[in-house]
Amino acid sequence: MTSITQDASPQQERLVETGKGMFDANFLLSLALALIVWAILRTPEGWQTFLGEADREVLQIAFELRVNQTVKGTGPILFLNLDESVWQSDETDGPALAYAPRKVVADMLEAAYGIPGFPRPKVVVADIDLFWRTPEEEQESRIDDILTRWGADTEAPLLVMQREVVDGDGHRDQLARARGSARERILANAPAQNIVWSVAQITGDEVVGARYMAHYLCIKTQTGTDIVPTTPLYAIAGRTASSAQEAIALVNRAVERPRQFCRGEIDDPSFDLERIDREPIAFGEQESFINYSAHPGNDPVTEPSLLAADMFYIPAGFANPPMVSGLASSNGIVIIGSAATMARDRHMTPYGLMGGSMVIANMIRGLEEGGEIRRLYWLLDAVLLTIFVTLIVASFWYARIARDWIGPSSHLPFFSRMVRLPIKLLTNPVIVKLLIGVGIFWVSTFASYLLLDNGIWVSFAAPAYVAALNEAREDFEELMESLRNARSQAA
Structure with missing residues (x-):
C-alpha cells in the first residue's frame, strides 16, 4: 500500500x-x-x-409502464365497437369514419340513447362523421329521426357528434373550417339543447403520431372567427354535470377566454374548466400531451379485449339499450366508434397502433385524473x-x-x-x-x-x-x- x-x-x-x-x-x-x-x-x-x-x-x-391502469377519479367508458366486420370499402372519398354502414350506426345510436325512465349514460360520443351524408338515404332518414327525438328529450344524455374540419390546423393563424351540412339544423333547432358538434384534434411527431391533443380549435364561420371545444372537454364536463344543458354551459363558460384568444383580443391561450363537485382543470396552452393509461389490447383485428377495470366494449352487432344502461349508467360515457387497431381511423401511439376512439378514451381519462400534463x-x-x-x-x-x-x-x-x-x-x-x-x-x-x-x-x-x-x-x-x-x- x-x-x-x-x-x-x-x-x-x-x-x-x-x-x-x-x-x-x-x-x-x-x-x-x-x-x-x-x-x-x-x-x-x-x-x-x-x-x-x-x-x-x-x-x-x-x-x-402504466398499461391497463385503472385511473382514480374517472368513471366507466363503454365502447360500442365498430369492428372490422362492419366497414364498407376503403374506396371512398369521405372522412375516415364517415362511411360506417348507416344501419349499424343507427342501431348503435338507438342503443346509446337508452330507454326514457331507465338509467342512461351521461355522455355519448359519436366518433363518426354523421355530418357527411351517405347514399343510404333510408338509414340516413332514420338517423335524422333519432337525432330529432334525442334533441327533444330533456333527460337524454349529452350527445357529442364528431366532425371533420378542413383548411387550417385550428390555431389562430390557421383557422379551421367545418363543412356545411343539413344536420346542422337539427342541432340548432333541438329544444333540449343537448347535442353539440366537436372534434378530437390529434397531432404527433415522427415517432408517435398521436402524442398531442388540442383543447379547442379556432374556426372560421359565416359570422367571423369562433371556437369549437374538443370532445374531451364536453365528456369531462358531462360526467359530473346534472344535465346535458349544464355540461354545455360549463364548457361555454370555460372557452370564453380562448374565444378572445382566437380573435386576437388577448395573447393568453389558458383557461379553466369547472366541474361539479370536483376541482376545476387548469389548461395553460391550446394543446397538451395525451396522458395514456389504457392499452389497445392484443387482438389487432376485432376488439381491444379487456381494456381496463373501468373500460368495456360491446361489438357492433350486440349493442342494445338494456346492455348500455347496465354498463354505462353510473356517470358513464359511451363512445360509438372503433377501438380496434385495424380501424380505418388508427394512430401510432406509445402502445403501437390504436383506434381513434381508444385515443379519445385515453384523452378523457388522463384529463379527468391529472388534468393537462405539464412540466x-x-x-x-x-x-x-x-x-x-x-x-x-x-x-x-x-x-x-x-x-x-x-x-x-x-x-x-x-x-x-x-x-x-x-x-x-x-x-x-x-x-x-x-x-x-x-x-x-x-x-x-x-x-x-x-x-x-x-x-x-x-x-x-x-x-x-x-x-x-x-x-x-x-x-x-x-x-x-x-x-x-x-x-x-x-x-
Whole structure:
C-alpha cells in the first residue's frame, strides 16, 4: 500500500496545485450548458427538435409502464365497437369514419340513447362523421329521426357528434373550417339543447403520431372567427354535470377566454374548466400531451379485449339499450366508434397502433385524473436540475480522486489486478458518463411514471447528459495532460 500511495501523491498534488476542485469554472460551464438545453426544451419548438428525443423517449416509456391502469377519479367508458366486420370499402372519398354502414350506426345510436325512465349514460360520443351524408338515404332518414327525438328529450344524455374540419390546423393563424351540412339544423333547432358538434384534434411527431391533443380549435364561420371545444372537454364536463344543458354551459363558460384568444383580443391561450363537485382543470396552452393509461389490447383485428377495470366494449352487432344502461349508467360515457387497431381511423401511439376512439378514451381519462400534463414549475425544475448537475460533477470528481488514489497496477500480481478491475472501470470517464446518462434517464422515467397521475412529468435526460459530456471532456483533458507530463518526465 505504501508504494501505491507514493505513486498517487504526485497526481494528487498536481490537482491541488492547479486549483482544480469539485466546484471550479468547469462546474459553472456544465451547469450553464445544462440550463441552456433545459431552457430550449421548455419551449414547444425546442422540445420537438433532436434535443428532445431523449425526453420524448422518457415520456413514452413512462406511459408504457402504466398499461391497463385503472385511473382514480374517472368513471366507466363503454365502447360500442365498430369492428372490422362492419366497414364498407376503403374506396371512398369521405372522412375516415364517415362511411360506417348507416344501419349499424343507427342501431348503435338507438342503443346509446337508452330507454326514457331507465338509467342512461351521461355522455355519448359519436366518433363518426354523421355530418357527411351517405347514399343510404333510408338509414340516413332514420338517423335524422333519432337525432330529432334525442334533441327533444330533456333527460337524454349529452350527445357529442364528431366532425371533420378542413383548411387550417385550428390555431389562430390557421383557422379551421367545418363543412356545411343539413344536420346542422337539427342541432340548432333541438329544444333540449343537448347535442353539440366537436372534434378530437390529434397531432404527433415522427415517432408517435398521436402524442398531442388540442383543447379547442379556432374556426372560421359565416359570422367571423369562433371556437369549437374538443370532445374531451364536453365528456369531462358531462360526467359530473346534472344535465346535458349544464355540461354545455360549463364548457361555454370555460372557452370564453380562448374565444378572445382566437380573435386576437388577448395573447393568453389558458383557461379553466369547472366541474361539479370536483376541482376545476387548469389548461395553460391550446394543446397538451395525451396522458395514456389504457392499452389497445392484443387482438389487432376485432376488439381491444379487456381494456381496463373501468373500460368495456360491446361489438357492433350486440349493442342494445338494456346492455348500455347496465354498463354505462353510473356517470358513464359511451363512445360509438372503433377501438380496434385495424380501424380505418388508427394512430401510432406509445402502445403501437390504436383506434381513434381508444385515443379519445385515453384523452378523457388522463384529463379527468391529472388534468393537462405539464412540466414541473420552472423554478423547482431548475433547482432539481442544478442538484442533478452537482451530483454529476461530484461523481466525476470522486472518480478522479479514486483513480489517482488507486494508481498504476501493472506491477501488481494478476489476482490483485483482477480485484481492482471493477474499481478502475467505475472510475473510467467513459463508463462514468454512460452510467450517469442511463441513471438520469431512468430516474426521469420513473419520476414521470409516478407523477403522471397528477398530470406532471419531468425531463432531465438531455440537460443532465450535456453536463456529463462536459465533465467527461474535462476528464479526458486531464488524462491527456497527465500522459504528456509522464512522457516529459520520462524523457
